[in-house]
Amino acid sequence: MASVLMAGDIHGNTDHAVNLVRISARQACERMFVLGDFGAWEHTPEGRHYFDVVNRAARKQRVHVYFLDGNHDKSSLIHELYDGDADDDGFLVCRSNIRYAPRGHRWVWEGTRFAAFGGAYSVDKSWRLATEAQKKRNVERRRLFGSSRRADAAESLWFPEEEMTDEEFGAVLAADTSPVDVLLAHDKPRDAAPDWNRKDLPECLPNQDRIQRAVNALRPGLMLHGHLHYRYTDMIRCGPDEWTQVDGLGGDPEASRPQDYDRDQSWLVLPLPYRRTSVDREQPELAS
Ligand SMILES: [Fe+2]
Ligand SMILES: [Fe+2]
Numbered sequence: 616m617a618s619v620l621m622a623g624d625i626h627g628n629t630d631h632a633v634n635l636v637r638i639s640a641r642q643a644c645e646r647m648f649v650l651g652d653f654g655a656w657e658h659t660p661e662g663r664h665y666f667d668v669v670n671r672a673a674r675k676q677r678v679h680v681y682f683l684d685g686n687h688d689k690s691s692l693i694h695e696l697y698d699g700d701a702d703d704d705g706f707l708v709c710r711s712n713i714r715y716a717p718r719g720h721r722w723v724w725e726g727t728r729f730a731a732f733g734g735a736y737s738v739d740k741s742w743r744l745a746t747e748a749q750k751k752r753n754v755e756r757r758r759l760f761g762s763s764r765r766a767d768a769a770e771s772l773w774f775p776e777e778e779m780t781d782e783e784f785g786a787v788l789a790a791d792t793s794p795v796d797v798l799l800a801h802d803k804p805r806d807a808a809p810d811w812n813r814k815d816l817p818e819c820l821p822n823q824d825r826i827q828r829a830v831n832a833l834r835p836g837l838m839l840h841g842h843l844h845y846r847y848t849d850m851i852r853c854g855p856d857e858w859t860q861v862d863g864l865g866g867d868p869e870a871s872r873p874q875d876y877d878r879d880q881s882w883l884v885l886p887l888p889y890r891r892t893s894v895d896r897e898q899p900e901l902a903s
Contacts, residue, residue, distance in 0.1 A: 616886055617725050620644040621799075623841040623864030623881045624685060627654025627665050631867040632680075633672045635882060640676035642884050646724070647678055648716075650841035650864060651685025651733055651801025655715070657692055658771060666710055673712035681706060683716045684733035685801040685842060686777040689770075690718075718779060719787035721795065725887035728795040732787075732829050734778040735802040735842050736819045743773035778802075784825045788832055796889050798835035798859075801842050802826050807861040809847035835859055836891030839883075844871045846880035 620639040625632045632654070639647040656662025673680045684690035693715050697707040704722045706714035716722075716731035723729070737743065750768035779787070803814065805823040814823075830838055834853045837860050844866035853859040865871055865880035 616888075617646075618642065618644045618887060619724070619885045620647040621839050621864065621883050621885050622647060622649045623846075624652035624687075624844060624866035624870060625649055625654050626652050626687060626867055626870050627656055627662065628867040628869060629665055629668050631878075631881075632665070632669045634878070636669065636672045636676050636678050636680065638882060639678045644884060645678060647673075647680050648799065649680065649682040650799060650839055651683050651735070652687045652841060652866070652870075653682035653685065655682070655684065655688035655690065655693055655709075657696065658689055666713060670710035670712050679712050679714065681714045681716060683720075683731040683799060683801060684718070686735040686737045686774070688733070689774050690715075690733060691774065691776045716799070719790060721791060727797060727887050727889040729797050729799060730795045730829070730833055730835075732784075732798070732800045732802075732826060734776075734822060735814075736778055736816075736822050737773060738814065738816055738819065740773055747772050778822045779825065781821070781825065784828070788829060792832050795833045795835050796837070796891065797885070798829060798833055798838040800826050800829070800838070800840045803840050803843060803863060804830045804838065804851060804859075804861060806830075806851040807849045807863070809843060809845055809849065809863055811845050811847075812843060813845070814843055830859055837862070837885075837889060839864065839885075841866060846877075 620642055622635050635647060654665050669680060693707060697709050700708045702708050702714060705720060706716055708714055718733050721730045747768045802822050805827040830853050834857055839862050841864055843863050845863055846865045847863045849861045850858050851861055868876050
């Protein structure tokens with residue numbers, strides 16, 4: 616039986632990414648799938664180097680790394696660089712062993728139907744914009760003294776494409792509303808209620824509503840996401856008599872609360888084909 620190692624946010628943390636690749640190999644997973652905030656920062660030399668190092672590790676371990684975009688991935692640049700380079704399943708090939716799942720992408724692995732929806736709201740948006748503005752001012756000041764560096768600070772820390780508009784999301788969702796078995800996203804669906812939630816600002820809710828719309832339309836048995844940097848499991852309704860198991864995964868050590876960090880909470884193994892009945896045994900207790 617094939618399995619996929621599902622992983623939470625990595626944020627370009629090379630050690631954590633390489634560790635997860637090694638864990639994938641140890642767990643006999645030829646595929647690893649990162650649920651956003653992977654570290655797609657190819658507008659910087661460090662970001663390109665990160666892709667190269669992770670790709671090298673993945674090749675060595677014979678693992679293919681897939682990711683959807685989080686709010687901290689520059690997805691506009693992924694499209695700019697790799698739109699013409701899709702594999703047979705429609706993933707964009709960023710490196711030989713690193714592939715990107717665009718928003719609304721669907722595919723089938725071992726008979727299991729998947730869909731991916733990236734994006735989320737950044738709660739630190741104002742800090743990121745202020746830092747970009749400061750960087751721009753610094754470059755302009757240096758230019759007055761003869762430096763030729765370009766003021767390319769805009770969209771280097773905060774990405775305007777971080778979440779879809781309702782119209783964009785509606786169009787992507789309407790393109791195919793047939794059910795899926797497993798839904799993958801960066802953000803949580805609105806109805807999921809983890810014990811600890813650092814994304815409950817009003818600005819976070821529109822995108823959570825979009826993901827909830829995807830759950831209600833596609834009725835997955837299982838939904839996996841990152842973004843909260845917190846491991847939890849919940850059951851939510853996706854229809855009058857149907858339930859979706861939601862699993863949120865933890866992130867890399869730097870992005871998580873150090874006092875209770877546990878790397879093993881940042882990943883889980885999903886055996887394929889996925890069988891809905893294997894995870895919804897809690898349903899009768901939860902049904903009202
Ligand atoms: Fe994150
Ligand atoms: Fe995030």
